[in-house]
Amino acid sequence: MSANECEGKPQVISSDLRDLGDIHDLNNFQCLLYDGLYLPMAPPKRLEGRSQLENYKSIKDAQLNRDDVILCAYLKCGNHWLFEVLGMLTTGSLLYRKSLPRSQMIDFIYKDGIESLPPPRLLVTHLPLRMLPTQVVEKKLKCIQIRRNPKDVCVSMYNNFRNLAVPKSFEGNFAEFTEAFLSGEM
Known part of the structure; x- marks a missing residue:
């Protein structure tokens, strides 16, 4: 993925890398692409000498x-x-x-x-x-x-992410959030 392709999107690290390093995007969001899912990366102190991939x-x-x-x-x-x-x-x-x-x-x-x-x-x-x-x-x-109506999940996630501390908070409007939610990028 080129730098231009990553701009404004979560930085995703391929699961075939041993050392995941300290990767950030514009919103300080860190994730690992593993088995087709974007999974959160733990802070380095919680990895206890293993890579995030090894932990998962x-x-x-x-x-x-x-x-x-x-x-x-x-x-x-x-x-x-x-x-x-x-x-x-x-x-x-x-x-x-x-x-x-x-x-x-x-x-x-x-x-x-x-x-x-x-x-x-x-x-x-x-x-x-x-x-x-x-x-x-x-x-x-x-x-x-547990299953919940996806519309309710989207609204709940929007309100939750909007209220997180900066820079992890979502700063767009509900329409932008809904588009990201429906695209599978969440």
């Missing part, structure tokens, strides 16, 4: 237990809301957490983080089935998939 690939090899439950959904579809409900049901506690604990999000903790959690585990992901641990299918784990 490691997820497939994670060891799971039969009592693990995985909550799966696209961004802004209600992961946090349902995570809270399931957490309250499984623990018997009415404790509400204002933010989804990244310590239980497969997309951020990778293989090592998954395996270090004590059972029973309630895991959350935005990844598709093909990128989840192979044991999800082998052990026939419980997966809960």
Whole structure:
């Protein structure tokens, strides 16, 4: 991809590179193109000496237990809301957490983080089935998939990204955001 082609778009790094480096676009957005999806890059301090690609690939090899439950959904579809409900049901506690604990999000903790959690585990992901641990299918784990009207998802994402701190915030109008959402560039 030439520099002109990248202008105004997320910088995408090919998944065949070993060292992903520190790549930014105009909005400080970092991503990795892996298995046909744009995935966020972790800050270098969270990579623990491995490349981002190695971390994402490691997820497939994670060891799971039969009592693990995985909550799966696209961004802004209600992961946090349902995570809270399931957490309250499984623990018997009415404790509400204002933010989804990244310590239980497969997309951020990778293989090592998954395996270090004590059972029973309630895991959350935005990844598709093909990128989840192979044991999800082998052990026939419980997966809960959340679906939401795409129009509602688009509006929710727009409002969320518009309210992020600069430079990560979306500064365009709703029509521009909707065009990007529908094009598959999100």
